[in-house]
Amino acid sequence: MKRRIATESLQQSGMPTVAPDVVAAALTSAEYALFAAVGRPRRCYAGETLFRRGDLGTTMYVIASGAIDLDFGDDLVSKRLGPYEFFGELGLLIGDHARSADAIAASDGELIELRHEEFQRLVDDDPERVSHFLRRAIMRVVLNEQSLIRRLRRRNQDLQTALDSLRATAHQLNQTEELIRTDELTGLHNRRGLAQHLAERRRTGSLKGLGLVLVDCDRFKQVNDDHGHLIGDRVLQSVASILRSVASDGDIACRLGGDEFCLLVSADSRDAVLGFADFIVTTTRGLMQVPRHAEPGEVPLACSVSIGACLVDDARDWNDWYAQADTALYRAKRMGGNRVEWQDDAFAAA
Numbered sequence: 001m002k003r004r005i006a007t008e009s010l011q012q013s014g015m016p017t018v019a020p021d022v023v024a025a026a027l028t029s030a031e032y033a034l035f036a037a038v039g040r041p042r043r044c045y046a047g048e049t050l051f052r053r054g055d056l057g058t059t060m061y062v063i064a065s066g067a068i069d070l071d072f073g074d075d076l077v078s079k080r081l082g083p084y085e086f087f088g089e090l091g092l093l094i095g096d097h098a099r100s101a102d103a104i105a106a107s108d109g110e111l112i113e114l115r116h117e118e119f120q121r122l123v124d125d126d127p128e129r130v131s132h133f134l135r136r137a138i139m140r141v142v143l144n145e146q147s148l149i150r151r152l153r154r155r156n157q158d159l160q161t162a163l164d165s166l167r168a169t170a171h172q173l174n175q176t177e178e179l180i181r182t183d184e185l186t187g188l189h190n191r192r193g194l195a196q197h198l199a200e201r202r203r204t205g206s207l208k209g210l211g212l213v214l215v216d217c218d219r220f221k222q223v224n225d226d227h228g229h230l231i232g233d234r235v236l237q238s239v240a241s242i243l244r245s246v247a248s249d250g251d252i253a254c255r256l257g258g259d260e261f262c263l264l265v266s267a268d269s270r271d272a273v274l275g276f277a278d279f280i281v282t283t284t285r286g287l288m289q290v291p292r293h294a295e296p297g298e299v300p301l302a303c304s305v306s307i308g309a310c311l312v313d314d315a316r317d318w319n320d321w322y323a324q325a326d327t328a329l330y331r332a333k334r335m336g337g338n339r340v341e342w343q344d345d346a347f348a349a350a
């Protein structure tokens with residue numbers, strides 16, 4: 001029954017059909033009698049190692065009683081062989097072959113050892129039976145190799161699947177991290193994103209030559225009150241777009257919360273920082289004047305903004321820079337908004 005199943009599964013797998021007795025791992029009783037007549041009997045004991053993977057060997061073994069475990073290592077399936085089954089035949093057939101498995105006795109038992117001299121006597125005594133045995137032995141090696149290749153392929157596929165799923169998870173994590181540091185409404189960095197950016201710049205020593213532009217919408221509450229929250233959102237998005245258009249690679253535009261934004265830009269002089277700030281104020285002003293014929297009522301595209309600007313002292317931290325820029329922003333608000341104010345470091349310290 002076992003033999004029939006083995007042949008059927010081979011046919012299903014598209015491999016060449018082989019006679020059932022060729023596939024069998026056990027010797028026929030005639031073969032066993034022949035091998036037993038010339039081989040050397042040997043006792044083995046549970047746990048005894050007959051050979052290790054990689055050992056060179058020229059002896060073949062037939063099991064007379066007991067059981068032997070073959071362990072091919074590398075997570076491959078181990079095999080347990082019983083009476084009449086044989087192993088180690090490649091060593092005998094091709095000479096000094098590196099063993100492909102550990103062979104360990106699973107119980108006490110009897111083995112028949114065959115070395116080259118004994119095998120030569122077999123060939124002389126019964127060449128026909130030995131030739132039949134040889135064909136089987138070779139076919140068994142081929143089948144074992146093919147089954148090994150199939151198992152390795154399957155393992156490879158499993159690994160590939162695991163790798164794909166790891167990649168997908170890493171991608172999702174990246175996306176989640178991106179979401180965590182991004183402001184949902186405007187797509188700018190949020191405070192967390194800004195903090196990460198600053199920590200990274202401090203770590204790499206690249207906080208020199210920066211300017212801070214602190215932006216706050218003027219009378220934004222009124223926009224919400226007059227036109228509703230959705231229009232308010234759109235106005236915030238317009239301001240965010242202007243900041244984004246100014247930021248180059250390495251700069252960071254951020255929504256600090258509500259209607260407050262900031263831009264941290266590469267700039268090594270007051271004029272350079274003021275250039276960015278003026279552009280933002282002028283552009284929001286310009287947007288407020290764009291005619292909106294398609295819109296019912298006077299729905300604003302933007303609102304005016306107040307800006308406080310300063311140069312960043314890399315020996316200090318965010319709280320100091322923010323306080324410095326905020327001093328200027330507060331002044332701009334007090335003066336009616338829609339303008340830029342500058343704050344020197346010395347003035348902040350005073």
Ligand SMILES: Nc1nc2c(ncn2[C@@H]2O[C@H](COP(=O)(O)OP(=O)(O)OP(=O)(O)O)[C@@H](O)[C@H]2O)c(=O)[nH]1
Binds near residue numbers: 216221224232
């Ligand atoms: N539409 C909208 N409104 C927001 C959002 N976040 C905060 N706000 C509103 O923004 C308004 C900010 O109001 P205030 O802090 O008083 O500032 P302001 O009205 O601009 O006044 P000044 O800064 O003094 O010119 C509040 O009414 C908040 O409810 C948001 O995500 N969307």
